[in-house]
Amino acid sequence: MGSSSSSMDNIPNAEELMQxxxxxxxxxxxxxxxxxxxxxxxxxxxxxxxxxxxxGLALNPIGDRIxxxxxxxxxxxxxxxxxxxxxAHFRPNDTNRTRNxxxxxxxxxxxxxxxxxxxxxxxxxxxxxxxAELLQVLRAMLGIQVTEEQLQSIAERAIQEAxxxxxxxxxxxxxxxxxxxxxxxxxxxxxxxx
Amino acid sequence: xxxxxxxxxxxxxxxxxxILVKTLEWATLKIQKASADERTLKASASNxxxxxxxxxxxxxLEELRRSRPKPPVGGDFTLSDCFYFTRRGIESIVEDEVTxxxxxxxxxxxxxxxxxxxxxQYISLKLTxxxxxxxxxxxxxxxxxxxxxxxxxxxxxxxxxxAVGLLPNSRIKSWLSEWVHVMCYRICARxxxxxxxxxxxENKPKKxxxxxxxxxxxxxxxxxxxxxxYAMVGQVHGGLMGVVQRAMVRxxxxxxxxxxxxxxxxxxTKRLRDHVNDKTKLPILIFPEGTCVNNTSVMMFKKGSFExxxxxxxxxxxxxxxxxxxxxxxxxxxxxxxxxxxxxxxALVCNVWYLPAMHQQEGEDAVQFANRVKSAIAHQGGLVDxx
Numbered sequence: 001m002g003s004s005s006s007s008m009d010n011i012p013n014a015e016e017l018m019q020x021x022x023x024x025x026x027x028x029x030x031x032x033x034x035x036x037x038x039x040x041x042x043x044x045x046x047x048x049x050x051x052x053x054x055x056g057l058a059l060n061p062i063g064d065r066i067x068x069x070x071x072x073x074x075x076x077x078x079x080x081x082x083x084x085x086x087x088a089h090f091r092p093n094d095t096n097r098t099r100n101x102x103x104x105x106x107x108x109x110x111x112x113x114x115x116x117x118x119x120x121x122x123x124x125x126x127x128x129x130x131x132a133e134l135l136q137v138l139r140a141m142l143g144i145q146v147t148e149e150q151l152q153s154i155a156e157r158a159i160q161e162a163x164x165x166x167x168x169x170x171x172x173x174x175x176x177x178x179x180x181x182x183x184x185x186x187x188x189x190x191x192x193x194x
Numbered sequence: 195x196x197x198x199x200x201x202x203x204x205x206x207x208x209x210x211x212x213i214l215v216k217t218l219e220w221a222t223l224k225i226q227k228a229s230a231d232e233r234t235l236k237a238s239a240s241n242x243x244x245x246x247x248x249x250x251x252x253x254x255l256e257e258l259r260r261s262r263p264k265p266p267v268g269g270d271f272t273l274s275d276c277f278y279f280t281r282r283g284i285e286s287i288v289e290d291e292v293t294x295x296x297x298x299x300x301x302x303x304x305x306x307x308x309x310x311x312x313x314x315q316y317i318s319l320k321l322t323x324x325x326x327x328x329x330x331x332x333x334x335x336x337x338x339x340x341x342x343x344x345x346x347x348x349x350x351x352x353x354x355x356x357a358v359g360l361l362p363n364s365r366i367k368s369w370l371s372e373w374v375h376v377m378c379y380r381i382c383a384r385x386x387x388x389x390x391x392x393x394x395x396e397n398k399p400k401k402x403x404x405x406x407x408x409x410x411x412x413x414x415x416x417x418x419x420x421x422x423x424y425a426m427v428g429q430v431h432g433g434l435m436g437v438v439q440r441a442m443v444r445x446x447x448x449x450x451x452x453x454x455x456x457x458x459x460x461x462x463t464k465r466l467r468d469h470v471n472d473k474t475k476l477p478i479l480i481f482p483e484g485t486c487v488n489n490t491s492v493m494m495f496k497k498g499s500f501e502x503x504x505x506x507x508x509x510x511x512x513x514x515x516x517x518x519x520x521x522x523x524x525x526x527x528x529x530x531x532x533x534x535x536x537x538x539x540x541a542l543v544c545n546v547w548y549l550p551a552m553h554q555q556e557g558e559d560a561v562q563f564a565n566r567v568k569s570a571i572a573h574q575g576g577l578v579d580x581x
Contacts, residue, residue: 034288056286062276066283090284120276141275162273170273179274187277190285 017081021088021107027192031087035080045077046070061140065120073125089116092189111176113188118175128169131159332538340386340537347381352441354378359444368474372423375442379419386413388542392421397548399424399477399507402470404499407509408571409481410489411522412529413536414511417544424479425449425469447475463502470504477507482564488521489513491578492571495564506552508567510575514543547574 011017011032018028036042038050048067057063070078070086091108105112121129121137134155142151162170162178170178354374361367383390398421399405405424407414418424426448430439439450449469451462469475482495489512500506513520520542522532536542549570554563572579 031288038287051287054286057283060279060283060286062279063283066280066287087284087288090281117276117280120280121273137276141279158273175273182274182277184277187274188281190281190288 011080013081017084021084022091022094023084023088023192028084031084032080035083043077045079046083047077062120062137065123065137065140068123069116069120086116089113090188090190092191093185108189110184113184114176114179115172117188118172121170121175128167128171129175130169131155134158134170336387337534337538343384344382344386344533344537347378347384348438350381351375351378352438355441356444359441375419375423376421379416382416383420386416386536386542388413388417388420388544390417390420390543391545392548393545394548395421397507397550398422399509399548400505401475401477402473403477403505403507403551404466404470404502405477405479405507405509406482406495406499406567406571407479407511408489408492408575408577409483409486410511410513411486411520411532413520413542414481415479417511417546418479418509421546423476425476427451427466427478427480449478459498463498466499467502467504470502482568486522488523489515489577491580492568492575493580495568497560497564500554500560500564500567503554506554506563506567508549508552508571508574510547510549510571510577512545512547512575512577514545520544545575549574 011028014025014028017023018025021028023031035046038053039046040050040053048071051057051067051070057067060066070083072078072082085107088107089112093108093110094106118129119125121133123133123136135151138151138155142154146154159168159170162174164174164177165171351374354377355371358367358371358374361370405418407418415426426442428439428450430436430450430452439448442448443450447469449465451465466478469478480499482497482499483493484496485493487493519539520536527535552563552567552570554560558566569579571577
């Protein structure tokens with residue numbers, strides 16, 4: 001909702017972004033308008049507080065983790081290309097896209113979606129979900145419904161099911177293996193209207 | 195214009211409307227034939243970017259866990275549970291319900307106005323010709339006519355009300371002032387080619403009450419005042435608006451606030467209450483949404499006007515988007531450019547429903563009362579009732 005109507009010229013490197021993320025020009029424009037709307041002080045970049053203004057996020061148990069997923073480690077702001085790249089993870093898989101050898105793996109592939117979810121758990125980005133990190137997420141999601149002992153036993157069970165090399169942590173491959181049967185594309189995609 | 199002053203109609207506007215409707219229908223058919231294979235999923239009242247699932251959290255989490263056997267202990271969890279929350283979180287980042295209501299309603303078919311032409315491509319030569327003719331008619335013939343009418347209406351309002359204001363207080367004065375007001379608004383309405391259909395006129399707001407309506411544009415005031423006289427509430431402005439305000443106040447009491455007074459809620463409530471309790475004064479017109487919304491839904495009402503304890507007369511206003519988009523997007527257009535847009539649209543067609551009076555019930559606080567009135571208005575106008 002800017003004060004003038006946006007056009008594609010306002011978006012830097014629009015062509016590249018479209019190639020990289022697979023968003024159409026119309027979607028990119030809408031996302032840009034949304035970005036401008038969230039950017040209340042018009043700096044061209046978003047801060048964690050700007051995300052805080054989104055109502056649905058505050059009620060979400062993992063809302064703050066989703067917000068920090070937008071920010072690269074060490075950075076405090078996110079610009080529009082980074083914003084769109086994160087959202088591109090949630091595009092549904094293009095079933096009719098031809099893959100040639102030179103093309104990079106698309107942003108919304110099953111593996112990339114899984115990696116995004118993995119990083120929501122693995123906050124210190126060491127490549128493994130430790131028992132402590134798992135407990136944190138459990139507390140956020142189940143919190144008041146269960147007691148502390150129940151939390152511990154649920155965490156124990158989850159690790160035992162997924163941890164194949166018995167190192168008391170879940171690596172990305174173990175994560176992926178345990179979610180083999182889940183229809184990731186359906187569950188981790190947002191249907192963008194034409 | 196003369197017939198407008200006396201409330202008659204010469205039938206010219208009716209013929210114009212029928213021609214217009216026929217042309218638009220023909221244009222729609224042409225477009226539909228051409229794009230029959232490109233059917234899109236747009237729901238009629240949403241300009242959404244994404245389509246949300248309506249499933250509940252429990253149902254979705256169960257689906258996610260279906261691949262595992264259910265464990266005995268309470269409080270289930272799998273690594274995939276986060277998918278649901280992640281998706282919902284990202285959905286709300288991309289779009290949330292409230293901001294959708296502040297962009298103009300998108301039409302399912304084109305109404306031959308450039309400004310609503312979002313996705314439609316070139317269809318045929320005939321259509322383009324009609325479109326070109328339409329531009330000519332709208333800008334060169336209709337617009338100057340309308341601007342003149344509007345100017346006449348406004349100046350007559352100022353002169354007329356000042357003249358009436360010179361008379362001593364009496365019944366004749368109030369009758370004359372009502373007559374002057376309604377006449378000027380009728381001229382202004384003709385200046386916008388407005389066709390207004392009033393329903394349930396037996397529920398019209400009476401003196402000593404508060405009239406409450408949904409807000410889409412400042413023209414709402416013209417629409418409502420075509421059919422009766424109301425007392426306005428608002429801030430004192432400078433310039434042209436200030437002149438109009440001062441003139442209006444001379445002939446019958448309105449409630450204008452200085453900017454500083456607006457901050458003091460008690461003062462505002464007291465003044466409104468005084469006005470309402472005086473049974474000879476006209477009903478107050480208030481728009482509790484506080485801002486212009488795009489006429490597909492009704493936003494949360496501010497509870498201030500519902501705390502005064504007077505009788506509330508709800509009114510629902512619904513514009514027909516086929517003929518022109520009445521919504522004033524104040525961040526996109528200034529007042530003047532908005533008025534020019536209005537005057538170069540085809541016409542303004544709207545329906546006004548007067549709803550039966552409502553009172554605050556025992557044990558109901560102002561917020562609940564406001565919500566009750568909001569639902570009634572939304573239901574009647576066919577608008578979405580936003581919580």
